[in-house]
Amino acid sequence: MAEPILTLRDVTIGYPGHPVLRNVTLDVFPGQSVAVLGPNGSGKTAFLKTVAGVLRPLAGEVRLRTASGDRGGGVGYVPQRATVSSLLPLTVYEVVEMGAYDGVKPWRRLGEEAKRRIAWALEEVGAKELACKAYTDLSGGQQQRVLIARALATNPAILVMDEPLASLDRDSVRSMVVLLARLRSEEGLTMLWADHFVPALQEVVREVMLIEDSRLIWSRIDVLVDRERRLLAPTEATQS
Amino acid sequence: MSELLEILHPSYVLRNALYGGILTGLVLPLIGVLMYARRMVFLGVALPQVSATGVAAAIFWHLAFHEGKGPHSDFLIALIGSTVLTTGVLLLLAALERQGRGLVEGRIGAVYVFAGAVTILLLASEHIPEVGVVQLLRGQIIAISDTDILLLLGFYSAVAAILWYCRRDLLLVCVDRDVALSMGKKVWAWDLILYALVGMTVSLGVLTAGPLLTFAFLLLPTMVGLRLARRFHAVPVVAALAGGLIALSGFLLSYSLDWPTGATDALLGCLVLGAVTLTQWVFHLARGHG
Numbered sequence: 001m002a003e004p005i006l007t008l009r010d011v012t013i014g015y016p017g018h019p020v021l022r023n024v025t026l027d028v029f030p031g032q033s034v035a036v037l038g039p040n041g042s043g044k045t046a047f048l049k050t051v052a053g054v055l056r057p058l059a060g061e062v063r064l065r066t067a068s069g070d071r072g073g074g075v076g077y078v079p080q081r082a083t084v085s086s087l088l089p090l091t092v093y094e095v096v097e098m099g100a101y102d103g104v105k106p107w108r109r110l111g112e113e114a115k116r117r118i119a120w121a122l123e124e125v126g127a128k129e130l131a132c133k134a135y136t137d138l139s140g141g142q143q144q145r146v147l148i149a150r151a152l153a154t155n156p157a158i159l160v161m162d163e164p165l166a167s168l169d170r171d172s173v174r175s176m177v178v179l180l181a182r183l184r185s186e187e188g189l190t191m192l193w194a195d196h197f198v199p200a201l202q203e204v205v206r207e208v209m210l211i212e213d214s215r216l217i218w219s220r221i222d223v224l225v226d227r228e229r230r231l232l233a234p235t236e237a238t239q240s
Numbered sequence: 241m242s243e244l245l246e247i248l249h250p251s252y253v254l255r256n257a258l259y260g261g262i263l264t265g266l267v268l269p270l271i272g273v274l275m276y277a278r279r280m281v282f283l284g285v286a287l288p289q290v291s292a293t294g295v296a297a298a299i300f301w302h303l304a305f306h307e308g309k310g311p312h313s314d315f316l317i318a319l320i321g322s323t324v325l326t327t328g329v330l331l332l333l334a335a336l337e338r339q340g341r342g343l344v345e346g347r348i349g350a351v352y353v354f355a356g357a358v359t360i361l362l363l364a365s366e367h368i369p370e371v372g373v374v375q376l377l378r379g380q381i382i383a384i385s386d387t388d389i390l391l392l393l394g395f396y397s398a399v400a401a402i403l404w405y406c407r408r409d410l411l412l413v414c415v416d417r418d419v420a421l422s423m424g425k426k427v428w429a430w431d432l433i434l435y436a437l438v439g440m441t442v443s444l445g446v447l448t449a450g451p452l453l454t455f456a457f458l459l460l461p462t463m464v465g466l467r468l469a470r471r472f473h474a475v476p477v478v479a480a481l482a483g484g485l486i487a488l489s490g491f492l493l494s495y496s497l498d499w500p501t502g503a504t505d506a507l508l509g510c511l512v513l514g515a516v517t518l519t520q521w522v523f524h525l526a527r528g529h530g
Contacts, residue, residue, distance in 0.1 A: 077422035
């Protein structure tokens, strides 16, 4: 059996003086795609930020095995869209280029390899034609693709995404799910993401981590979808 | 035209004031762009005031405890006081911001009021001879010497070089701190570099051009650059050019009309920003109807 790419052992997650998840122990294996589900304020973002290295764990150990095959990078972090300021005239290329800053000394120019990676990332998410456009002029779905491209440009071992489907219309959700499913199957990317939208995740994830009462509970996506259908059924019957 | 040739002539008596103004106009917008990207614009109002307090406090300390004697000039003492206080306040505000409690703007407003009050009280002290220090606080660009110009050139060149070499990481840390952390960037170190650059540049700007013009050069050319540039990497270049041109034109205007240079530059900066905004608005309307 392959070694886990991400390991958490007895980790307490949260902010100083305000822990939100305790004693988290889990392994994520290469190629696995896991969704973290929970209500607002349950600690999904704090969990992802801890895995991405944005937040330090309050206790315990987070270990990322970075030297896996040809993906030698670390975490490709996709934050919520609102984190990139709409007040700056950043082009799509400039946003994606930030992903290639990883490992480049400040005084060095971006090499050919980095430029190839940027071009590949733009191509992968279907944003090549948008490269010269202003990031703020894009639709929500396009902006999300650009942020994923930036994470891909880091050459990540694992893609960590914070609500990539939030505030997207139905068509954008559909095309985003197709994109992520393709990245998983063709590129073999390991993915960890937080979201609310259960049914749309079925094509990309099998396992789900539910956050309930400050604990993480593993489940399977089909079990959750069944449960949600049953919960919705009486409402639909009443409406009809 | 003859006035322009006159002020550009190497024998012009106020040439150092002109060179100092242009250098300040070229470099302060480079810092202003990063402050804007880091959402620290409001801090740009408070920092020059804090810097002025640093000047007053350093001169007060020098006169009260050393009777104004010593090998160092008032300018150097004022620069050290201003830089130490400005950088210290920046670091304190940054530490409080990281705790994520309270309103950032509220703290900056309180710092502004505190710094203004302390400056006035220090100036009212019997230890401080009013005229000389007020001159320092207004910016002593008119009295700037050949040596000061060389120092200014050296310092601003160093700032511009650091900003150029570190532009990628500074941009990443300013625009998306979380992503920078996820890439393993030493964000605290980049913050420290940014704050040190801001602190020193603002201090030198206040001593050279005064608090009003320092804030004007931090903000107005930056906003012109943000309006005109089509990509972010071009913003510092456009902003610096706008700042340099405003400094040159403002100096020429103040010389022709016998107006104070700082206020003329600041007003001209506002007019340029207004003209750029209006022109873009007219173009936008014309295209919309076309």
